[in-house]
Amino acid sequence: METIPTLLGAAWLLPLVSFTLILLFGPRMGKAGKAASYVAIGAIGGGFVLSLIALFQWRGIDEPYLAGEWYTLAQFDSLKLTIGYYVDTLTVVMFCMVTLIATCIHFYAVGYMHEELHDVTDHEVTLADGSHLTRPGRFHRFFQYLSLFCFSMLGIVISGNIAMTFVFWELVGICSYFLIGFYIERKSASTAANKAFIVNRVGDMGMIIGLMVLFTTLGTFNFGDVDGEPGIFSLVRPEVAHHDDHAGRDAAASPFATVALAPKADAGDQSDHHGDHTAHATRPLVVPQGMFDAAVRDRVAAGEEATAENLEAWQSSKLGYGLLVIAGLGIFCGCVGKSAQFPLHVWLPDAMEGPTPVSALVHSATMVAAGVFLVGRFYPVFTPEVLLAIAVIGCFTLFMAATIAITATDIKRVLAYSTLSQLGYMMFALGVGGWVAGMLHLITHAFFKSLLFMCSGSVIHAVHSNEMTDMGGLLKKMPITAYTMLVGCLAIIGAGIPLVIGLSGYYSKDAILAQAMLFAEQDENGLFRLMFFVAAGGAAITAFYMFRLWFMTFLGEPRDAHRYEHAHESPKVMTYPLLVLSFFAIFVATPLTSLDMTTAPLTAALDEARPADDHQARTAEDAAGATWLSIPYEHDSHTARIHTQAGLIAFGTAMGGLLLACCIYWWRLVNPREVADMFRPIYRFLLGKWWFDELYDRLFVQPTFFFSRIIAGIDKNLIDWLIDNLAAGTRWFCVGFDTWIDRLFVDGLVNWTARKIYAIGLAFRAVQTGNLRQYIVLIVVGTVALFILATFGFAG
Amino acid sequence: MLSLLSEPVGLSHYLIVGAVMFVSGAVCMATKRNALGVLMGIELVLNGANVNFVAFGSDFLARNPNYGIGLDGHVIALFVIVLAAAEAAVALAIVLNFYNNHATIDVDKADELKG
Numbered sequence: 058m059e060t061i062p063t064l065l066g067a068a069w070l071l072p073l074v075s076f077t078l079i080l081l082f083g084p085r086m087g088k089a090g091k092a093a094s095y096v097a098i099g100a101i102g103g104g105f106v107l108s109l110i111a112l113f114q115w116r117g118i119d120e121p122y123l124a125g126e127w128y129t130l131a132q133f134d135s136l137k138l139t140i141g142y143y144v145d146t147l148t149v150v151m152f153c154m155v156t157l158i159a160t161c162i163h164f165y166a167v168g169y170m171h172e173e174l175h176d177v178t179d180h181e182v183t184l185a186d187g188s189h190l191t192r193p194g195r196f197h198r199f200f201q202y203l204s205l206f207c208f209s210m211l212g213i214v215i216s217g218n219i220a221m222t223f224v225f226w227e228l229v230g231i232c233s234y235f236l237i238g239f240y241i242e243r244k245s246a247s248t249a250a251n252k253a254f255i256v257n258r259v260g261d262m263g264m265i266i267g268l269m270v271l272f273t274t275l276g277t278f279n280f281g282d283v284d285g286e287p288g289i290f291s292l293v294r295p296e297v298a299h300h301d302d303h304a305g306r307d308a309a310a311s312p313f314a315t316v317a318l319a320p321k322a323d324a325g326d327q328s329d330h331h332g333d334h335t336a337h338a339t340r341p342l343v344v345p346q347g348m349f350d351a352a353v354r355d356r357v358a359a360g361e362e363a364t365a366e367n368l369e370a371w372q373s374s375k376l377g378y379g380l381l382v383i384a385g386l387g388i389f390c391g392c393v394g395k396s397a398q399f400p401l402h403v404w405l406p407d408a409m410e411g412p413t414p415v416s417a418l419v420h421s422a423t424m425v426a427a428g429v430f431l432v433g434r435f436y437p438v439f440t441p442e443v444l445l446a447i448a449v450i451g452c453f454t455l456f457m458a459a460t461i462a463i464t465a466t467d468i469k470r471v472l473a474y475s476t477l478s479q480l481g482y483m484m485f486a487l488g489v490g491g492w493v494a495g496m497l498h499l500i501t502h503a504f505f506k507s508l509l510f511m512c513s514g515s516v517i518h519a520v521h522s523n524e525m526t527d528m529g530g531l532l533k534k535m536p537i538t539a540y541t542m543l544v545g546c547l548a549i550i551g552a553g554i555p556l557v558i559g560l561s562g563y564y565s566k567d568a569i570l571a572q573a574m575l576f577a578e579q580d581e582n583g584l585f586r587l588m589f590f591v592a593a594g595g596a597a598i599t600a601f602y603m604f605r606l607w608f609m610t611f612l613g614e615p616r617d618a619h620r621y622e623h624a625h626e627s628p629k630v631m632t633y634p635l636l637v638l639s640f641f642a643i644f645v646a647t648p649l650t651s652l653d654m655t656t657a658p659l660t661a662a663l664d665e666a667r668p669a670d671d672h673q674a675r676t677a678e679d680a681a682g683a684t685w686l687s688i689p690y691e692h693d694s695h696t697a698r699i700h701t702q703a704g705l706i707a708f709g710t711a712m713g714g715l716l717l718a719c720c721i722y723w724w725r726l727v728n729p730r731e732v733a734d735m736f737r738p739i740y741r742f743l744l745g746k747w748w749f750d751e752l753y754d755r756l757f758v759q760p761t762f763f764f765s766r767i768i769a770g771i772d773k774n775l776i777d778w779l780i781d782n783l784a785a786g787t788r789w790f791c792v793g794f795d796t797w798i799d800r801l802f803v804d805g806l807v808n809w810t811a812r813k814i815y816a817i818g819l820a821f822r823a824v825q826t827g828n829l830r831q832y833i834v835l836i837v838v839g840t841v842a843l844f845i846l847a848t849f850g851f852a853g
Numbered sequence: 854m855l856s857l858l859s860e861p862v863g864l865s866h867y868l869i870v871g872a873v874m875f876v877s878g879a880v881c882m883a884t885k886r887n888a889l890g891v892l893m894g895i896e897l898v899l900n901g902a903n904v905n906f907v908a909f910g911s912d913f914l915a916r917n918p919n920y921g922i923g924l925d926g927h928v929i930a931l932f933v934i935v936l937a938a939a940e941a942a943v944a945l946a947i948v949l950n951f952y953n954n955h956a957t958i959d960v961d962k963a964d965e966l967k968g
Contacts, residue, residue: 825966827965828967830884830891830960830961833879837879
């Protein structure tokens with residue numbers, strides 16, 4: 058049983074070994090560092106094999122999770138920083154997904170980056186003398202960063218405590234920075250790298266706040282229970298047997314009783330629908346003791362007294378609940394930055410400046426998924442209010458990004474916005490209670506989005522342009538790329554035969570929409586219904602822009618004859634990974650035995666990994682005690698009524714979008730130019746990416762510059778003036794001091810003493826005549842004189 | 854003073870002889886320009902002192918515990934003789950060297966180390 062953490066730990070550390078080796082010996086590995094790629098591939102491939110072994114072993118284990126600590130980095134009083142692990146089904150599945158996709162992308166990168174094997178002339182960088190920059194190739198460095206990235210990503214996945222997660226979170230960020238800025242000589246690349254890094258800092262700020270709240274109130278960073286010490290999850294959701302009077306039990310254990318948030322009475326009823334879950338003890342979300350105590354301390358500091366009555370009143374008013382909300386929002390804030398959700402989404406499209414394998418691995422399949430993963434990991438801690446915020450932000454992001462993708466012409470940017478949109482779907486799914494739906498979409502999306510990116514990279518490799526306006530008709534030139542990309546497009550729009558079978562995206566998107574529908578149905582609130590319609594509409598837009606991309610790239614007449622002439626299918630080392638990934642993009646979520654999607658091995662595994670506490674609706678009450686928000690339990694969306702309805706809606710909207718794309722870009726019934734002209738303002742709005750960059754420029758960048766200029770002015774004119782004058786004054790004073798005190802007085806004293814002593818010396822010198830006889834006379838006379846003095850002088 | 858002449862020979866007489874020798878030596882050192890003369894003066898001074906030591910160490914004084922230094926006086930005198938011999942050897946070597954360099958042993962010429 059303990060072999061699983063060891064296996065995963067080894068899989069996690071292998072890329073670090075590879076990174077270190079390439080860092081030290083990279084340029085000397087084979088010809089021009091070519092062997093560096095073998096080292097990196099070996100490491101990540103080994104990681105995949107180990108993860109697979111762990112996956113098979115995991116099937117025989119009954120524990121919901123394994124948690125432990127490998128190494129204590131430091132311990133400051135109660136603050137314990139450790140390298141630990143938290144392994145549950147999600148961890149194992151994520152390990153397999155990340156290592157598999159990373160292996161494919163490593164192979165692909167060998168082909169894609171081959172130009173870096175010799176000196177590179179970068180045509181996008183013009184030097185001062187008008188020539189293009191020529192620099193040595195950086196093949197080995199690319200693989201070095203990829204290895205470091207894999208290490209960091211796997212570190213997030215295996216991490217056993219939130220502090221360790223944060224460390225690897227930042228490592229992933231810095232890898233992203235290195236890789237976006239891989240063509241560092243290009244101004245656009247270095248700016249994009251900075252942008253990604255800085256925008257992520259904004260999110261991390263929130264995350265640190267969340268971390269501080271969790272640590273100061275709970276006193277632990279661990280997720281799970283380690284050596285009997287309760288982790289965050291157990292503190293937030295202590296295990297409560299069904300009919301146990303938990304308030305009474307807790308009161309005995311601690312001065313302040315724990316406050317239960319979930320309705321106790323409903324717990325049993327809800328679980329009865331699903332016979333297999335009645336075995337689970339309920340784990341209602343409670344305000345942890347530490348948070349309650351912290352809030353009580355505040356109240357007491359404010360002058361209220363902690364009498365028994367007051368304590369009881371505070372308990373029933375869920376004192377300390379706000380801290381739980383802040384902790385949740387803080388953690389989510391970090392996820393917003395990393396997963397590029399609105400309002401911090403602006404970095405992801407710019408991140409496409411990096412080489413395409415990076416876009417595929419880092420900015421679609423794994424790193425941006427880390428945010429979603431962390432929301433999934435932290436799911437037990439989120440209160441309904443936080444979940445609602447997650448859902449709203451996800452919903453807005455998915456819609457906004459999808460609309461921008463319609464007008465983008467850079468093939469990678471279309472995919473980048475599509476990534477944003479799909480990440481929005483995942484967040485939305487998690488927010489409305491669809492934990493499995495969100496995680497399923499995370500994994501299916503990783504496969505088809507890395508596939509799509511690698512196909513686009515293959516196209517870019519062939520035509521040497523990112524602009525779709527330079528492409529067209531490439532189907533004949535590069536069939537493998539075209540058909541694998543078609544698979545990717547079909548997967549992302551969720552194509553399939555409704556209610557029968559489909560590609561991987563079909564299952565995950567259906568699950569999301571079903572859950573969204575259940576959520577919308579529960580309330581009369583217009584907002585929730587709107588969110589469902591936005592998500593459904595987003596599916597149509599997804600289908601439209603994905604097929605717009607495919608049609609523009611592969612069908613029709615070549616728009617640039619010269620580029621078309623030189624286009625060719627990519628080498629096998631690039632196309633084989635495409636075939637592998639397209640296989641997974643099709644089948645990864647397919648149920649093997651029946652048509653019910655919940656029986657698919659992946660879905661079933663994820664369902665097993667569902668946070669053990671999440672077997673009922675999560676509700677939030679307003680001040681009056683009425684339930685105003687209810688995040689439904691996911692299994693309730695599996696009823697035939699909801700699922701059929703949602704599935705048909707999803708299919709219908711997707712087909713609608715697909716049909717529209719066909720009309721415009723394939724059959725050419727409508728000229729896209731005319732449509733754009735007809736909706737000129739909207740078109741310009743979308744082309745300007747909702748003017749977010751401009752908005753942020755006005756809101757943050759320009760005021761910062763303005764403020765900086767003022768500060769610089771103060772610095773130059775006032776502070777510099779002050780310091781200059783201070784310096785001049787000090788100088789003047791020192792000159793005076795030097796002349797008067799030092800030269801005149803101190804030096805004078807010293808010189809005077811020296812002169813006097815010199816004079817005395819001269820005077821005594823006369824005595825030393827060198828005449829021996831004189832000395833003898835002096836000795837004799839002196840002795841006699843002393844004798845006489847001694848005899849008569851001191852007679853008294 | 855004259856009583857000394859009528860008294861039997863005692864400590865005072867020895868001391869007077871020692872003093873005379875000492876003074877003679879001192880005067881000899883102060884007046885002789887010849888380095889060898891100076892050395893002879895030194896011998897006189899030392900031996901004048903020796904006479905005193907021996908006199909103080911005599912049996913006569915040893916009987917009076919207030920004054921006598923007993924056999925120690927003789928021992929010190931022997932030491933002085935040994936030292937005088939050593940000193941004479943060194944001094945003669947210096948004189949010889951001085952003569953080699955200056956072709957004279959006039960101590961008035963040996964004033965190169967004056968201040």
